[in-house]
Amino acid sequence: MDVPELRxxxxxSIANGLAFLRRRLTGDYEVDDFGFDADxxxxxxxxxxRQLYRHWFRTTVDGSKNIPAEGSALIVANHSGTVALDALMxxxxxxxxxxxHRFLRLLAADFVFRLPMVSELARKSGATLAxxxxxxxxxxxGHLVGVFPEGYKGVGKHYSQKYKLQRFGRAGFVSxxxxxxxxxxxxxxxxxxxxYPLLGNIKPLARLIGAPYFPVTPTFPWLGPLxxxxxxxxxxxRFGDPIDTTPWADQADDPAVVFNLADQVRETIxxxxxxxxxxxxxxxxx
Amino acid sequence: xEKSDAPRVVVVTGVSRFLGAQIAAQIAADPRVERVIGLDRxxxxxxxxxxxxxxxxxxxxxxxxxxxxxxxxxxxxxxxxAVVSSPDATKGGRAAMKEQNVxxxxxxxxxCQQTESLKRLVVRSSTAxxxxxxxxxxxxxxxxxxxxxxxxxxxRDILDIEGYVRGFRRRRPDVTAxxxxxxxxxxxxxxxxxxxYFAQRVVPTVLGRDPRLQFVHVDDALEVLRRSVxxxxxxxxxxxxxxxxxxxxxxRRAGRISLPVLEPLLQAATQMGGVxxxxxxLFVHGRVVDTTRLVREFGxxxxxxxxxxxxxxxxxxxxxxxxxxxxxxxxxxxEAVRRGRA
Numbered sequence: 336m337d338v339p340e341l342r343x344x345x346x347x348s349i350a351n352g353l354a355f356l357r358r359r360l361t362g363d364y365e366v367d368d369f370g371f372d373a374d375x376x377x378x379x380x381x382x383x384x385r386q387l388y389r390h391w392f393r394t395t396v397d398g399s400k401n402i403p404a405e406g407s408a409l410i411v412a413n414h415s416g417t418v419a420l421d422a423l424m425x426x427x428x429x430x431x432x433x434x435x436h437r438f439l440r441l442l443a444a445d446f447v448f449r450l451p452m453v454s455e456l457a458r459k460s461g462a463t464l465a466x467x468x469x470x471x472x473x474x475x476x477g478h479l480v481g482v483f484p485e486g487y488k489g490v491g492k493h494y495s496q497k498y499k500l501q502r503f504g505r506a507g508f509v510s511x512x513x514x515x516x517x518x519x520x521x522x523x524x525x526x527x528x529x530x531y532p533l534l535g536n537i538k539p540l541a542r543l544i545g546a547p548y549f550p551v552t553p554t555f556p557w558l559g560p561l562x563x564x565x566x567x568x569x570x571x572x573r574f575g576d577p578i579d580t581t582p583w584a585d586q587a588d589d590p591a592v593v594f595n596l597a598d599q600v601r602e603t604i605x606x607x608x609x610x611x612x613x614x615x616x617x618x619x620x621x
Numbered sequence: 622x623e624k625s626d627a628p629r630v631v632v633v634t635g636v637s638r639f640l641g642a643q644i645a646a647q648i649a650a651d652p653r654v655e656r657v658i659g660l661d662r663x664x665x666x667x668x669x670x671x672x673x674x675x676x677x678x679x680x681x682x683x684x685x686x687x688x689x690x691x692x693x694x695x696x697x698x699x700x701x702x703a704v705v706s707s708p709d710a711t712k713g714g715r716a717a718m719k720e721q722n723v724x725x726x727x728x729x730x731x732x733c734q735q736t737e738s739l740k741r742l743v744v745r746s747s748t749a750x751x752x753x754x755x756x757x758x759x760x761x762x763x764x765x766x767x768x769x770x771x772x773x774x775x776x777r778d779i780l781d782i783e784g785y786v787r788g789f790r791r792r793r794p795d796v797t798a799x800x801x802x803x804x805x806x807x808x809x810x811x812x813x814x815x816x817x818y819f820a821q822r823v824v825p826t827v828l829g830r831d832p833r834l835q836f837v838h839v840d841d842a843l844e845v846l847r848r849s850v851x852x853x854x855x856x857x858x859x860x861x862x863x864x865x866x867x868x869x870x871x872x873r874r875a876g877r878i879s880l881p882v883l884e885p886l887l888q889a890a891t892q893m894g895g896v897x898x899x900x901x902x903l904f905v906h907g908r909v910v911d912t913t914r915l916v917r918e919f920g921x922x923x924x925x926x927x928x929x930x931x932x933x934x935x936x937x938x939x940x941x942x943x944x945x946x947x948x949x950x951x952x953x954x955x956e957a958v959r960r961g962r963a
Contacts (some may be wrong), residue, residue, distance in 0.1 A: 350956075351752070354956065361945035361949065362866075362873030366867050368760050370865070445755050449755045450829075451829025453829075454755075455831045458831075458833075464757070464759065466758050492797050
């Protein structure tokens with residue numbers, strides 16, 4: 336039996352694969368100043384992550400109309416899940432829901448750039464160090480920047496604290512948005528809390544490997560590598576209305592204004608999380 | 622557009638080496654410049670003899686400089702290029718390198734301070750001045766300061782050299798001091814240690830790191846140097862080709878084979894020579910600089926990093942194994958087989 340369309344499709348994917356291989360082996364691709372490799376991200380990272388995104392986590396997205404089609408903005412989201420898979424899924428949501436597709440440039444902790452492999456993958460997928468010069472440059476160049484103000488406090492919190500936003504620290508992201516006159520888009524991610532429920536933290540081991548924490552989950556480290564398989568929770572990602580920061584643009588150094596706005600963003604995200612959890616009472620529903 | 626008149630007497634240090642010889646010859650060809658005096662501790666190699674025919678050569682060891690030469694010459698501009706980026710085992714190794722870089726610069730700057738006639742001082746520096754740290758921003762502007770004292774010898778020398786220039790600026794505010802922080806050089810004629818590394822068949826890299834690199838084309842570096850001498854450009858400038866290439870990209874474009882090595886092993890290899898700590902740090906962290914200030918102030922944009930490196934590759938085809946053209950023809954073959962079957 337011969338199915339011509341199927342064979343054409345197969346043929347096309349082989350041809351694309353060869354073209355990709357050709358670019359990679361000859362070094363004929365572009366990398367930006369931050370090390371972002373769009374070719375590799377679109378053709379290798381995204382297809383792999385998309386399997387998780389679609390089939391494992393069954394992710395649904397709403398509010399994507401709030402992501403601007405062009406120009407820069409700061410997307411601020413809650414952080415959870417022991418390892419930062421939520422950040423990668425957020426990137427994919429932004430990419431797949433925008434037309435033309437846009438890349439979310441993540442800001443990561445210095446710990447990420449300390450590690451071999453991880454640092455390489457981070458830079459190639461568009462992440463850079465969370466520091467003022469880099470954010471200013473990304474926003475100036477018209478990029479969408481992804482921030483998780485909770486940092487380790489969010490991603491490494493105990494399972495009992497799930498969906499409770501942690502402190503926003505210095506709220507540096509607000510100052511950055513004000514200084515650059517860019518909107519803040521609050522985003523809420525439901526589902527990441529359940530993938531690796533964090534029950535404990537082996538501090539001496541964390542210190543030994545220089546990590547912020549060493550996670551203990553119901554499956555890790557007990558099941559070894561199997562414990563690295565995330566639990567198949569149902570994910571929802573929502574983008575809220577953009578917050579215009581231009582009215583306070585001259586007050587980027589006023590802590591009162593900064594904390595006030597940070598609280599507003601925090602409450603918006605917490606509110607969205609509450610609504611979304613009502614829509615998804617069972618974390619492992621279909 | 623010349624912002625100020627050209628100096629009549631120019632002194633170039635490090636004239637026996639590529640960059641010094643080239644710039645001395647270029648400036649000597651400028652009709653507004655009356656005399657160009659080239660200083661170096663050794664005589665220039667024979668191949669530069671023709672190039673340097675209009676340059677007065679003087680043998681002078683900067684590390685034992687008396688200080689009166691510049692005054693006697695009534696020097697109006699000094700171009701300090703006697704800065705070595707890597708130790709040469711045949712010429713005293715790292716100790717001699719540090720002696721020349723640090724002590725040599727110190728003596729030269731002291732002499733410059735006493736030279737009343739001086740109008741301009743141009744100093745070769747390097748983007749190594751930014752050091753290497755995990756907490757560094759992705760792109761360095763001239764204002765970025767090194768987070769830690771770098772462990773690489775060259776980077777430490779560069780910080781010392783720039784320190785002396787800072788002191789000089791304070792004491793002689795009447796002199797225009799230009800510090801040029803060059804990215805690694807590339808081009809057909811450049812013979813740096815880093816480029817020799819890329820000319821090997823197999824290029825050791827750090828496992829799990831694909832650093833962002835920048836190069837500046839030697840001809841563009843010379844143009845920026847020339848303009849710094851004949852025009853007035855006070856300040857510190859990054860001089861690099863816009864854009865980046867990663868180490869893996871550079872190796873693939875050059876048709877070389879990369880050999881990823883664990884970082885501690887490559888570090889251990891620094892003891893045996895062939896690779897320096899400066900280079901290991903570069904291969905771990907990479908280094909990218911912002912050239913906005915250079916482009917704005919000099920009205921000159923160097924060719925891109927990719928173009929500069931391409932120019933180097935063209936003249937170094939002999940060691941290449943997996944050249945882009947061989948990869949192309951191999952893939953073409955697969956493509957043809959596949960088509961044939963379909």
